[in-house]
Amino acid sequence: xxxxxxQAGLAVGLLILGYLFGTIAEKRHYKKIRQRxxxxxxxxxxxxxxxxxxxxxxQRLVRGEVVISSDYFKGFxxxxxxxxxxxxxxxxxxxxxxxxxxxxxxxxRASEQGAAYVFNIKFDTTRIATGRLAxxxxxxxxxxxxxxxETGPTLDDAVGGMLLNNSDAMTTNTQI
Amino acid sequence: xxxxxxxxxDGINVTKTRPLVQFVQLGVAAAVLIVxxxxxxxxxxxxxxxxxxxxxxxxxxxxxxxxxxxxxxxxQMAAYLNELAQKVSLNMELPDTFxxxxxxxxxxxxxxxxxxxxxxxxxxxxxxxxxxxxxLAMVMAHEIAHVVHRDxxxxxxxGVASTLALLxxxxxxxxxxxxxxxxxxxxxxxxxxxxGMEQSADETAVAAMYNVYGHLNGAxxxxxxxxxxxxxxxxxxxxxxxxxxxxxxxxxxxxxVQERAGLEGWSLEGELTALPEGxxxxx
Numbered sequence: 413x414x415x416x417x418x419q420a421g422l423a424v425g426l427l428i429l430g431y432l433f434g435t436i437a438e439k440r441h442y443k444k445i446r447q448r449x450x451x452x453x454x455x456x457x458x459x460x461x462x463x464x465x466x467x468x469x470x471q472r473l474v475r476g477e478v479v480i481s482s483d484y485f486k487g488f489x490x491x492x493x494x495x496x497x498x499x500x501x502x503x504x505x506x507x508x509x510x511x512x513x514x515x516x517x518x519x520x521r522a523s524e525q526g527a528a529y530v531f532n533i534k535f536d537t538t539r540i541a542t543g544r545l546a547x548x549x550x551x552x553x554x555x556x557x558x559x560x561x562e563t564g565p566t567l568d569d570a571v572g573g574m575l576l577n578n579s580d581a582m583t584t585n586t587q588i
Numbered sequence: 589x590x591x592x593x594x595x596x597x598d599g600i601n602v603t604k605t606r607p608l609v610q611f612v613q614l615g616v617a618a619a620v621l622i623v624x625x626x627x628x629x630x631x632x633x634x635x636x637x638x639x640x641x642x643x644x645x646x647x648x649x650x651x652x653x654x655x656x657x658x659x660x661x662x663x664q665m666a667a668y669l670n671e672l673a674q675k676v677s678l679n680m681e682l683p684d685t686f687x688x689x690x691x692x693x694x695x696x697x698x699x700x701x702x703x704x705x706x707x708x709x710x711x712x713x714x715x716x717x718x719x720x721x722x723x724l725a726m727v728m729a730h731e732i733a734h735v736v737h738r739d740x741x742x743x744x745x746x747g748v749a750s751t752l753a754l755l756x757x758x759x760x761x762x763x764x765x766x767x768x769x770x771x772x773x774x775x776x777x778x779x780x781x782x783x784g785m786e787q788s789a790d791e792t793a794v795a796a797m798y799n800v801y802g803h804l805n806g807a808x809x810x811x812x813x814x815x816x817x818x819x820x821x822x823x824x825x826x827x828x829x830x831x832x833x834x835x836x837x838x839x840x841x842x843x844x845v846q847e848r849a850g851l852e853g854w855s856l857e858g859e860l861t862a863l864p865e866g867x868x869x870x871x
Contacts, residue, residue, distance in 0.1 A: 456591040492614035
């Protein structure tokens with residue numbers, strides 16, 4: 413009987429820890445995501461496959477990757493939802509954070525190269541964990557359009573000098 | 589052409605939920621469903637298993653050739669225990685189809701149990717604390733009653749049915765599932781009888797005690813020994829055990845013996861039969 417109580421206590425303890433740390437980590441991450449989205453708003457990320465033809469751009473592949481894992485509480489709750497069916501809401505915020513973070517990382521790579529836009533952006537999501545652990549990789553990739561200085565207007569003309577001035581602030585690494 | 593990213597409203601991709609409320613609602617619902625499922629399958633699986641003839645149990649155990657205890661190393665103890673089983677079972681008005689084999693195990697465990705095929709296991713830890721033959725006969729009669737009531741096979745049937753269902757729900761498949769069922773079935777058969785099964789075995793055993801000795805002296809002593817072996821407990825843990833344990837509380841079992849004696853007019857006093865000479869040396 414004691415071993416049953418110990419097991420139950422352990423599970424409850426893990427759930428409480430998972431909930432507390434998971435909630436704190438998520439709030440912190442969302443706060444950073446909003447800040448970085450605001451500061452990188454000047455670099456448009458476009459789904460279209462047809463780039464602007466106003467000038468000549470160098471085209472470079474840029475990508476941003478994120479590996480994100482759920483906490484014990486989210487995993488347990490998702491297991492309960494799986495049992496009854498319905499929307500797996502515990503994982504919605506997880507995927508939302510991962511996609512936004514992947515775009516931000518991709519934009520940081522693009523900014524480092526002096527891009528004016530990122531075109532043809534796509535996502536790829538892969539489950540990388542086995543068993544009960546829910547962990548996934550989200551990859552965002554696109555074509556960075558870097559204005560060519562030699563054959564057309566200068567970079568400053570294209571983006572108003574914003575890009576180079578802010579590039580240092582935008583390349584800060586962020587951890588989830 | 590002008591391009592810009594307008595930030596969408598924050599949180600539109602995430603459903604607003606209260607995870608703790610959702611957790612409690614789903615958790616309670618799942619717990620209720622699982623308990624209901626296990627109860628239904630335990631009862632129905634047990635019901636089906638009880639329809640299996642006892643001779644089939646015997647055949648299965650012969651084929652499996654399970655090594656239960658240490659009878660060959662303790663022949664005198666094995667012979668005495670099997671004689672006592674004969675003596676008790678002859679006073680229980682059983683159909684001829686039942687056969688019992690008592691196994692002695694020299695581990696220091698305060699326990700005895702009945703499993704399929706009429707096999708009864710008695711541990712050294714229990715036997716060395718037996719004050720007289722009457723108390724030992726009470727244990728023997730209780731375990732024989734389990735076999736006669738088909739409790740081990742019912743428990744196995746119910747256990748396998750509910751384990752299979754739970755494994756199917758939790759997503760184990762294929763070889764994993766088979767392995768888990770088999771490993772769980774072992775533990776399930778040896779011990780897990782319900783409280784109702786225990787009470788009913790006690791009732792049959794008390795009647796057998798009266799038939800063998802003409803009184804019930806020594807029967808209630810068994811439950812006092814169980815209490816002593818368990819040691820002092822707080823009121824809180826006793827309440828919890830009363831709720832969780834498969835056996836009725838020791839006090840209630842003593843009271844049940846006294847009530848039965850009162851109802852049937854059976855004496856609680858009488859001459860106790862001593863254990864045979866040399867019993868301690870056979871252990």
